[in-house]
Amino acid sequence: MQQIHNIFTKSSLLKRAFVSTSKRNFSSASTRTPIVGGNWKLNAGNGTTYSTVEELVNGLNEAPAPTSNVEIVCAAPTLYLDRVNQTLDSSKFSVSAQNCFYENKGAYTGENSAVMLKDLNINWTLIGHSERRDIFHETDDMLERKITNALNEQVSVIACCGEHKEDRENGTTMNVLVPQLQAMANGVENSTSKSWDNVVIAYEPVWAIGTGLTATPEQAQETHANIRAWLRENVSESVANSVRIQYGGSVTDANAKELGNMPDIDGFLVGGASLDAGKFSAIYSAFD
Numbered sequence: 001m002q003q004i005h006n007i008f009t010k011s012s013l014l015k016r017a018f019v020s021t022s023k024r025n026f027s028s029a030s031t032r033t034p035i036v037g038g039n040w041k042l043n044a045g046n047g048t049t050y051s052t053v054e055e056l057v058n059g060l061n062e063a064p065a066p067t068s069n070v071e072i073v074c075a076a077p078t079l080y081l082d083r084v085n086q087t088l089d090s091s092k093f094s095v096s097a098q099n100c101f102y103e104n105k106g107a108y109t110g111e112n113s114a115v116m117l118k119d120l121n122i123n124w125t126l127i128g129h130s131e132r133r134d135i136f137h138e139t140d141d142m143l144e145r146k147i148t149n150a151l152n153e154q155v156s157v158i159a160c161c162g163e164h165k166e167d168r169e170n171g172t173t174m175n176v177l178v179p180q181l182q183a184m185a186n187g188v189e190n191s192t193s194k195s196w197d198n199v200v201i202a203y204e205p206v207w208a209i210g211t212g213l214t215a216t217p218e219q220a221q222e223t224h225a226n227i228r229a230w231l232r233e234n235v236s237e238s239v240a241n242s243v244r245i246q247y248g249g250s251v252t253d254a255n256a257k258e259l260g261n262m263p264d265i266d267g268f269l270v271g272g273a274s275l276d277a278g279k280f281s282a283i284y285s286a287f288d
């Protein structure tokens with residue numbers, strides 16, 4: 001951890017003038033509604049059966065509702081999506097898939113379809129999580145097509161991007177993120193509406209996922225600002241200003257407040273800590 005932090009502090013990227021670490025100011029600086037996602041991954045709550053999913057759902061339903069205008073999305077495993085959607089308090093939480101294919105039906109064994117998600121009233125999906133990229137070899141081209149198809153079926157997208165440890169250490173983080181961002185932009189551009197309104201970007205440094213290593217608020221802010229700068233230059237000023245960018249990677253109840261104070265951090269995508277209703281509610285309450 002120390003090593004990564006040293007590398008980061010020495011990074012020339014950190015010295016760029018446009019990096020702002022001033023506190024988030026909800027009343028004036030940002031009109032973006034924070035959005036916090038819980039990515040349950042292949043976990044049935046803290047166990048392996050529906051009963052442990054039910055425990056998590058009950059815990060979330062009993063957890064304090066956020067007092068401010070925060071949107072919360074829980075990405076359950078496919079097998080439980082329908083039941084979670086029927087039992088999770090919809091006044092507090094939306095439900096999301098973790099993946100969704102670019103075709104809606106046919107001979108695609110093992111896949112999810114946007115049309116079928118809609119049929120079950122599930123209006124969100126994650127796309128391009130680094131585990132999909134690294135373990136299941138999803139390419140930017142596939143992610144682009146998945147984004148287009150989801151948006152065409154009115155399924156909102158949390159599109160993920162992130163760099164590996166060696167990219168960060170080599171100072172090539174943005175070189176790695178740009179093709180991922182370009183795939184997102186192409187995916188939106190190829191959709192019928194061409195609108196970013198239903199797209200959230202999750203910036204998740206791969207070295208921080210599930211490792212207990214978190215980017216410092218300044219490191220995360222810097223990359224979020226760089227992503228926004230890329231959007232400003234390559235998409236539009238209004239998209240750059242309005243798209244919500246979540247930070248993901250070992251977010252906990254202990255670091256959420258500080259990260260959430262950063263002006264370009266508009267929420268989190270939370271893995272491990274989202275399996276604990278108390279921790280997850282403390283995380284989304286960081287935006288109160």
Ligand code: PGA
Nearest residue numbers: 209210249250270271272
């Ligand atoms: P983590 O996972 O919070 O367990 O690091 C984040 C994610 O993969 O979305």
